[in-house]
Amino acid sequence: MNIFGIQTISYLGANTSHGLKRLRETRDPVVITANGKVQAIVEDVLSYQQRQEQLAMLRILAQGRKQGVMAS
Numbered sequence: 001m002n003i004f005g006i007q008t009i010s011y012l013g014a015n016t017s018h019g020l021k022r023l024r025e026t027r028d029p030v031v032i033t034a035n036g037k038v039q040a041i042v043e044d045v046l047s048y049q050q051r052q053e054q055l056a057m058l059r060i061l062a063q064g065r066k067q068g069v070m071a072s
Helices: 010-012 016-026 043-072
Strands: 005-008 029-033 037-042
Touching: 005 010, 010 016, 010 029, 016 029
Parallel strands: 005 029
Antiparallel strands: 029 037
C-alpha cells in the first residue's frame, strides 16, 4: 500500500467513476477533504474485508491471552 492519495470532496463528486476505478486498481486508500480538513478515508472492498478479518483474528488472540492469564 502506498501513501494515501488526497482528494477534495468536490473533485471526488465530479470524478466518482475515475476515483472508484483508481481504488480498485491501486488498492491505495484515498483521503477525502472538505474545506481543507480531512473528513473521511475511502478504501476498496477487498482491503476493508482483509482488515476486518485481521481485526477478528486479533480479537480471538487477545481473548485467548486473557483467558490464559486468568487461568494462571
